[in-house]
Amino acid sequence: MAEIKVPELAESITEGSIAQWVKKVGDRVEKGEFIVELETDKVNAEIISEEAGVLTQILAEEGDTVLVGQVIAVVEAGEGAAPAPAAPVAAAPPQAAPAPVAAAPVVEETTGERVIASPAARKLAREKGIDLAAVSPVDPQGRVRVQDVAAHGTAPVAAPVAAPVAAAPKAVVAVDDSRVTIEKMSRRRQTIAKRLLEVKQSTAMLTTFNEVDMTNVMALRSRKKDQFFESTGSKLGFMSFFTKAVVAALKKYPYVNAQINGDEIHLNNFFDIGVAVSTEEGLVVPVVRDADRKNFAEIEDSIADLAKKARDKKLGLSDLQGGSFTITNGGVFGSLMSTPIMNGTQAGILGMHTIKKRPVEVNGEVEIRPMMYLALSYDHRIIDGKDSVGFLKTVKELLENPEDLLLNS
Template sequence: MAEIIVPELAESITEGTIARWLKQPGESIEKGEFIVELETDKVNVEVISEEAGVVQQHLAAEGDTVEVGQVIATVGASAGAPAATPAQAAAPTPVAAPEAVVADEGTADRTIASPAARKLAREKGIDLAAVSPVDPMGRVRVQDVEAHGTAPKAPAAAPAPTVAAAQADDGRITREKMTRRRQTIAKRLLEVKQSTAMLTTFNEIDMTNVMALRSRKKDQFFEQNDVRLGFMSFFTKAVVAALKKYPYVNAEISGDEILLKNFYDIGVAISTDGGLVVPNVLDADRKNFAEIEGTIVELAKKARDNKLTIADMTGGSFTITNGGVFGSLMSTPIMNGTQVGILGMHTIQRRPVAIGDNIEIRPMMYVALSYDHRVIDGKDSVGFLKMVKELIENPEDLLLGS
C-alpha cells in the first residue's frame, strides 16, 4: 500500500487546500500520474502518485486544508474495496461497499465520518460527536449531518439577527467562501498597508511617440519575433533604467538593514479567475524587447491555466501593474510583498494638453508610483517616475539603450 503525501511546496508554504481530486477511489493510476491538485497561497500544484495501482481511498475531501507531510490518499496494488482505516478495522464490515471514512481527530471518542460529512459539518458548524448516525457501525455520513442540521431543537435565547443574516435568510445574499488564494491576497494587502509607510506620487505620460513607433514597427516586429510588440516591454525597459539610477526603489527592508538588489526581476501583475498573481520577468535588464514580450505572454498563459510554479512567483524586486486594461483612469496600487515600490499604468485617454503655446489633443496616460517612505524619499520617488515618463515619451532612447 502506497501513501500519497503532501509534498514540500516552498520554504514559506506549509499547507494547502485540496482543490480537486483527479483520481477517485477505485480508479487505476499509473506511476507519475497526477492524483490531486492542491491550491496554495501562490500557485496550484498537481501531486503525482509514486506507485502504479488503484486508488484505495481519499483521506481528505475537496476544500480541506492539508499540511506538508500529511497523508491524503492511499494507492493499492490491485482493485477492490477501499482499505479500511484503523477505526474501521475494529468493526465488522457491512455487505454493502462503504463510503470512504476517516477518524475525526477533533473529538475525544474519535468519531468515524466520511470526508464529505466532515466537510459539511465544518460548513454548518456542527460537532460530529453530536450527530446521531443511522449506520449501526456508528459511521457518520452526509445524510446524518444533513438530518442533524434540520432536526428540531429546543428554543434558546439568542441575539437578534443582523441585517445581513436576515437578508441571507430571505435569499438576497449569497455566501461564498473565499478561496485560499483570495484569503492570502486579502491578508497580504492588509499587512502591506499596516506595516509600511506607503505614499503614492503621480505623473502623466504623453503616449504619442511610443504609439507612433509601435504602429510603425509592430508588423516587422511580429514577423521577426512571432510575438506582438506591446507597451509592457517599453515600460519594463524604462523601469529597469530608472531603477539603475534610483537604486533605493529596487530595495527592501530586513530588520534594521536596507537590502539593495543588484538584479532586476520585474513582477507583472496578471488577473486570473482566481485572483491577481504576480509572476516575474527574470533578469529583465538582460532581455531585449522581444524576449520581454515573449516572457510576459508565456507567464500570462501559465497563470490562466494554473500552471505557474513557485519559481515563477518568487524573487521579484519591483512590480508593474496595468489597471488600464480594465479602463482604470487613476489608482493607488499597493506594493507587492516586501518590495518598496510598484508602478501603476492606466488607460490611455485622448484629452487636451498644452504643447508650447498651443492646445492639442494627445493620448495621455496617468502613471502612479506607490512607494515605502521608510526607504524612499520624495526626491527619489518623483525622480524615478519622471525618468520613466521621459523615456516613454522618447522611446528611441530605450531602443538605443537596449
C-alpha cells in the first residue's frame, strides 16, 4: 500500500487546494503517473503515485484545502485491488419524532447512507437550508459539489412562528438564485487579491505617464523580422525592444530597480525582468533572468518559453521568484491607458498599452503616427519624480531610436 501525500514544494508553501483528480477510485495507476493536480498560491503541481496499483481511496475532494504531508489518497499494489468500501453506517434505532421547531434544520442524512459531498457543498447547503439528499449530483460517483447545490435552488421557506394576533403579517420575499452565480475564488486568485491589496496599503504608489512614437520600432521590425527569424529561429516582437529599453533605463536610474527592506534600500545590481502573463487562473509574472546579458533572440525565446509554461501550468517556483522589475502589456487586450500595481516588493512596474494612430506634432507639422501610452507605477518612498520621469523619458527615447538598442545589445 502506498499513501499519496502532499509534497513539500517550497519552504514558503504550507498548504494548497485540490484542483483536479485525474484518476478516480478503482482506476489503475502506474508508478510515476500523474493522478492529482494541486493548486498553491504560487504554482500548480502535479502529484504522482510512487507505486503501481489501484487507487482505492480518495481522502480529499476537489476544492478542499490540504496541508503539506497530509495523506490525500491510497494506492494498493497489485492488478486487481478493489476500491476500499465506504465505512458502513449503522442503521439508527427507531426514535420518537422530535417536537416541531420554528425553522426546519438542514438535513444531510435522511436515510441510512451518508451523502457524499464536498465541504463547500455542505456549507452552501447549510446556508440555503437545502437537504443534501434531495440534490441530484452530476458526478457519476454520486458526489455532491457546490455547483449541484447552487443549481438545486433554495429550500422551501419554513413556516413562521405563530405571532400575536395584533401583529401585521410579514411579506415573504422570494429570492431568485438565477440572478447570482456563486463562484469560490481559486487559491491563486485569493493570493493575487491579497498581495495587490498589500501593495496598495503598504507603499506610496504613484503613476506617471508618457507616450512613445512607435513608428521607427514598427518599421525596423517590419524590415528585419524575416531575416531575424531565418538567422535565429525566433520571432521578433515588441517585448524584446521594451525589455532592452527598460534595462538601459534601470542602469541609468538604479532606484527604480530597488526595493525597501525595513529601513534599508536594497539597490539590485542584477536585471531580472518579470513579464506579466495572463492565464485562465489569473495573472502570473515569470522572470527573464539576467536580461542585460541576453540578446534580442534570447529574450524573445525566454518570454515565449515562460508564456507557454504559464498557459500549460508548468511554471516552477524558480520561474516566479526574485524579479527586480516588471513589465506588463495591457495593450494585447486593447487597453489604451492604465495604472498598473507594483509586483510584490519591487519599486516599479512599466505598463505598455495598445498602439493607436493619433495626430501628433512632428517638426512643426501635424502627422498621424502610431502612438503608445507608457505608465510607470513606482514607490514614491524611494523614487522621486525626477527619477520616474527620467526613467520613462529614457525608455521613450530608446524606443523612438531602436537602432541604438540593437547596437548596444
